[in-house]
Amino acid sequence: MADPVTARLALPLLATGQAGKEWTHNEALALVDLALQPAVQAIGLNAPPAAPAPGQSWIVGPAPSGDWQGRAAALAGWTASGWRFVTPGDGFAVWCLSSKRTAVYREGLWLEGDVAASRLVVDGLPVVQARGAAIAEPAGGTGVDAEARRAIGDILAALRRHGLIAG
Numbered sequence: 001m002a003d004p005v006t007a008r009l010a011l012p013l014l015a016t017g018q019a020g021k022e023w024t025h026n027e028a029l030a031l032v033d034l035a036l037q038p039a040v041q042a043i044g045l046n047a048p049p050a051a052p053a054p055g056q057s058w059i060v061g062p063a064p065s066g067d068w069q070g071r072a073a074a075l076a077g078w079t080a081s082g083w084r085f086v087t088p089g090d091g092f093a094v095w096c097l098s099s100k101r102t103a104v105y106r107e108g109l110w111l112e113g114d115v116a117a118s119r120l121v122v123d124g125l126p127v128v129q130a131r132g133a134a135i136a137e138p139a140g141g142t143g144v145d146a147e148a149r150r151a152i153g154d155i156l157a158a159l160r161r162h163g164l165i166a167g
Helices: 021-035 145-161
Strands: 043-045 057-060 075-079 082-086 093-096 101-106 109-112 120-122 125-128
Touching: 021 075, 021 082, 043 109
Parallel strands: 043 057
Antiparallel strands: 057 075, 075 082, 093 101, 101 109, 120 125
8 A cells, every 4th residue: 555645746645554654744845834925946957956055946947866766856865864755736836046037837848037917916906917909000180290100110020029918
């Protein structure tokens, strides 16, 4: 029979009448320490670093080797007892120390720096919401109107480049 583990993070559970409960308990604490509010050194490494310090962690790349073999996309953390791994699920998020960006695990991929939202609110005011419909280019008029059309055209081009309105 397999050892009992938690449903989400596969943390080891104590069993009734189990000898050496401290081993199971300490293993669970090491994995919680790795998975709770994780901050990784880097994302996508395939080989373990040569001299990791206890408490450091990484996101394993798509073609892992060495001690990371078979652990693609896992959160790998170095402890005093060696490597510990947490398999991510959709929504798992980490802070990457090297890029200073958040990465979120979605549909089998780590998406670094992507922000999925329906709107951006700054100081209580929505500043970016869902993309608006295309705005027609100005047309008509003469003289000074040509300069206004050029300026409006530049504004519309910038809004399109930033994805705020459709092209």
